[in-house]
Amino acid sequence: MVILDPHADIVDLTAAIVDIESVSGNEAALADAVEQALRENAPHLEVLRDGDTVIARTELGRSQRVVVAGHLDTVPVAGNLPSVRRIREGREELAGRGSCDMKGGVAVLLALAVEATSPPMDLTWIFYDHEEVASADNSLTRIAAERPDLLAGDFAILGEPTSAGVEGGCKGTMKLEVTARGTAAHSARDWVGDNAIHRLAPVLERLAAYEARRAVIDGLEYRECLNVVAIDGGIAGNVIPDRAHVTLNYRFAPDTSVAQAEAHVRELLCDLDLEIEVSDAAAGALPGLDTAPAREFLAALGEDVRVDAKQGWTDVARFSALGVPAVNFGPGDPLLAHTDDEHVPVEDLRRSLAALRRWLGLSQPVEADTLPA
Amino acid sequence: MVILDPHADIVDLTAAIVDIESVSGNEAALADAVEQALRENAPHLEVLRDGDTVIARTELGRSQRVVVAGHLDTVPVAGNLPSVRRIREGREELAGRGSCDMKGGVAVLLALAVEATSPPMDLTWIFYDHEEVASADNSLTRIAAERPDLLAGDFAILGEPTSAGVEGGCKGTMKLEVTARGTAAHSARDWVGDNAIHRLAPVLERLAAYEARRAVIDGLEYRECLNVVAIDGGIAGNVIPDRAHVTLNYRFAPDTSVAQAEAHVRELLCDLDLEIEVSDAAAGALPGLDTAPAREFLAALGEDVRVDAKQGWTDVARFSALGVPAVNFGPGDPLLAHTDDEHVPVEDLRRSLAALRRWLGLSQPVEADTLPA
Numbered sequence: 001m002v003i004l005d006p007h008a009d010i011v012d013l014t015a016a017i018v019d020i021e022s023v024s025g026n027e028a029a030l031a032d033a034v035e036q037a038l039r040e041n042a043p044h045l046e047v048l049r050d051g052d053t054v055i056a057r058t059e060l061g062r063s064q065r066v067v068v069a070g071h072l073d074t075v076p077v078a079g080n081l082p083s084v085r086r087i088r089e090g091r092e093e094l095a096g097r098g099s100c101d102m103k104g105g106v107a108v109l110l111a112l113a114v115e116a117t118s119p120p121m122d123l124t125w126i127f128y129d130h131e132e133v134a135s136a137d138n139s140l141t142r143i144a145a146e147r148p149d150l151l152a153g154d155f156a157i158l159g160e161p162t163s164a165g166v167e168g169g170c171k172g173t174m175k176l177e178v179t180a181r182g183t184a185a186h187s188a189r190d191w192v193g194d195n196a197i198h199r200l201a202p203v204l205e206r207l208a209a210y211e212a213r214r215a216v217i218d219g220l221e222y223r224e225c226l227n228v229v230a231i232d233g234g235i236a237g238n239v240i241p242d243r244a245h246v247t248l249n250y251r252f253a254p255d256t257s258v259a260q261a262e263a264h265v266r267e268l269l270c271d272l273d274l275e276i277e278v279s280d281a282a283a284g285a286l287p288g289l290d291t292a293p294a295r296e297f298l299a300a301l302g303e304d305v306r307v308d309a310k311q312g313w314t315d316v317a318r319f320s321a322l323g324v325p326a327v328n329f330g331p332g333d334p335l336l337a338h339t340d341d342e343h344v345p346v347e348d349l350r351r352s353l354a355a356l357r358r359w360l361g362l363s364q365p366v367e368a369d370t371l372p373a
Numbered sequence: 374m375v376i377l378d379p380h381a382d383i384v385d386l387t388a389a390i391v392d393i394e395s396v397s398g399n400e401a402a403l404a405d406a407v408e409q410a411l412r413e414n415a416p417h418l419e420v421l422r423d424g425d426t427v428i429a430r431t432e433l434g435r436s437q438r439v440v441v442a443g444h445l446d447t448v449p450v451a452g453n454l455p456s457v458r459r460i461r462e463g464r465e466e467l468a469g470r471g472s473c474d475m476k477g478g479v480a481v482l483l484a485l486a487v488e489a490t491s492p493p494m495d496l497t498w499i500f501y502d503h504e505e506v507a508s509a510d511n512s513l514t515r516i517a518a519e520r521p522d523l524l525a526g527d528f529a530i531l532g533e534p535t536s537a538g539v540e541g542g543c544k545g546t547m548k549l550e551v552t553a554r555g556t557a558a559h560s561a562r563d564w565v566g567d568n569a570i571h572r573l574a575p576v577l578e579r580l581a582a583y584e585a586r587r588a589v590i591d592g593l594e595y596r597e598c599l600n601v602v603a604i605d606g607g608i609a610g611n612v613i614p615d616r617a618h619v620t621l622n623y624r625f626a627p628d629t630s631v632a633q634a635e636a637h638v639r640e641l642l643c644d645l646d647l648e649i650e651v652s653d654a655a656a657g658a659l660p661g662l663d664t665a666p667a668r669e670f671l672a673a674l675g676e677d678v679r680v681d682a683k684q685g686w687t688d689v690a691r692f693s694a695l696g697v698p699a700v701n702f703g704p705g706d707p708l709l710a711h712t713d714d715e716h717v718p719v720e721d722l723r724r725s726l727a728a729l730r731r732w733l734g735l736s737q738p739v740e741a742d743t744l745p746a
Contacts, residue, residue, distance in 0.1 A: 171561060173561070173611075186684075186685060187598060187600055187622045187624060188544060188546070188684040189596075189685070190585075190598040190600055190624075191596065195581070195600050195601065197577065197600075197602075197604050198577060198580055198581035198600070200577055200604075201578045201580070201581040201582075202578075204570065204571060204573055204574035204577055204578075205577075207571055208571035208572070223562075225560060225562070225564075227560055227568050227570075227571070227613055228568065228614075229560055229570075229608075229609070229610055229611070230606065230610070231573075231604050231605065231606045232604065232605050232606075233601075234602055235602075236602070237548055237602055237603070237620060237622055237653070238546075239602065240602070241601075244604065247607065249560045251560060251561045251563075280610070311559075311561040311562050312562070
């Protein structure tokens with residue numbers, strides 16, 4: 001088993017974690033290493049293992065509990081392992097699959113879990129599996145159903161990449177399957193038929209012209225998005241098609257319920273003769289930045305930390321659904337997640353670690369490379 | 374080898390031809406039977422065999438030559454062989470693969486080729502293969518290239534199903550591939566991208582609203598058709614697609630060239646940012662009903678024969694391209710072609726035969742079942 005040293009420099013620790021390949025379904029080795037590092041270095045934590053999820057908790061009897069969570073898995077490797085430490089355009093980076101999404105965050109969490117022996121709040125550290133795959137396979141789905149107490153808390157922080165800023169809550173997401181029916185005919189005699197693809201014209205027209213709502217919640221702007229993400233239709237080159245179909249994806253602000261989101265899309269298309277079916281839906285998450293633990297977290301991070309709305313759906317919504325306000329905070333540019341050139345700036349790792357140390361009331365060690373020359 | 378008797382009752386002859394399965398590529402047995410029937414029963418004809426095409430010609434030194442052609446092949450059998458003679462809703466029919474498209478016509482042609490020993494014009498009877506497949510494989514493509522003299526004439530009649538009416542000329546057909554490009558992005562941040570499917574909105578809108586031209590030529594109305602016959606686009610449910618594509622099919626009147634047809638579609642979409650490419654095109658055929666041999670043909674058929682425009686593309690266009698005016702005339706409802714319930718009314722077979730006999734100056738035999746009881 002690879003031994004992880006949670007006291008190592010954060011870049012070295014991140015590289016070591018990145019280099020344990022853990023594509024979804026193959027998290028066991030990394031979960032073993034994380035579990036071992038916690039058991040050997042953090043006697044102040046109760047360590048649980050559930051499948052390939054590792055949960056470590058303080059039991060200090062504090063008045064508040066904060067959940068800090070990060071997923072261990074990555075999307076498939078694209079020739080980008082092992083990790084490479086490099087300087088590009090004057091910036092030091094660690095590149096490799098998972099470096100951004102989200103092993104930089106996992107490294108920061110692991111270091112802090114070991115370091116924070118006496119934090120001002122109780123902490124639940126969660127290192128979980130199967131985040132990059134279907135929601136049903138996500139281990140948080142299973143734990144929320146079987147052991148919701150393990151996810152309980154007054155506030156939650158997800159270590160997803162946010163460029164070491166805070167991204168609060170997240171938008172909901174819904175997929176709708178919209179089908180138009182017509183009548184097939186020979187394409188040389190179209191007046192005998194009714195072209196189902198042509199019946200989608202007003203659907204595309206309305207979506208193309210759609211002015212999406214921008215909802216400001218707790219000072220954060222959630223920009224809604226409503227798009228056709230797939231379209232298909234056609235039988236043969238000489239046939240008027242009798243069926244055409246689009247998949248819509250609606251990303252809606254977290255003040256909107258799944259039912260309200262569905263009603264909104266149906267209303268937009270209500271005068272058209274279409275079959276509309278919701279094929280997937282997940283509510284968003286309110287940022288909850290007005291709650292006490294959130295305010296304390298933001299205050300500890302300081303004025304210079306950027307606070308934005310999270311646009312993409314993340315697991316913060318799972319905590320939100322359990323009544324736990326949640327934010328995303330972690331190193332790495334979210335736009336680099338899943339790309340072949342995935343990387344994390346070293347500066348992001350250090351800033352994330354320092355910010356969370358402030359929040360946890362930990363001293364900031366003077367690092368060798370920041371000493372005066 | 375099955376022996377065909379061209380002197381048999383036309384329904385029996387059609388049934389015998391239908392029962393020799395001849396799905397495209399498997400025409401040899403039927404071609405053998407047709408060749409044999411001609412060689413044994415029509416000493417007045419010069420019989421040629423070219424692949425699975427049989428050509429039989431008079432050489433009487435007449436001032437005009439008319440080509441009468443029919444294809445031997447069918448689309449695949451759908452449990453509808455052997456043929457069934459039946460009465461449905463009081464109407465006598467022969468049902469089975471090819472009965473309508475176009476072995477009823479082949480039977481009529483074979484009977485007349487044998488019967489017309491001294492017609493008022495020279496005749497070229499063509500029984501050909503590979504009509505129901507790609508144009509390049511059609512034996513008329515090969516013969517037009519290698520032996521255009523075999524297709525030469527002043528007029529041509531194609532025995533395609535027309536319910537024993539005349540359908541003159543045919544529309545041209547063109548397929549165009551239209552592609553819209555955009556910029557991919559996460560569907561929760563669509564403002565970073567540019568949805569290529571949405572860019573197709575004006576294409577669908579214009580096609581749905583398109584008022585197709587109706588061209589009247591030689592008194593026949595050709596209704597143009599312009600349709601989206603296929604559409605596709607989409608990468609994943611959470612991605613703004615960067616490419617979307619439609620296939621258009623334009624069926625244009627025979628007074629319009631392929632170049633003019635292409636220009637027309639490009640003009641319709643000219644202000645949109647699209648890639649447009651012609652993937653297939655074939656000119657139509659003018660009916661040529663004002664030519665002397667066509668007028669003689671129509672006059673012989675009589676006042677009660679319906680004369681319409683042919684809307685679908687047929688091999689008449691090949692003759693038209695060789696400068697030979699051509700019409701479609703044959704038993705069977707063209708809308709039944711290729712259907713599993715393909716059938717031909719017995720009445721259509723008898724009317725087609727009788728009409729062409731009038732044209733060829735042949736006496737009408739008194740048939741047993743039309744004698745007074």
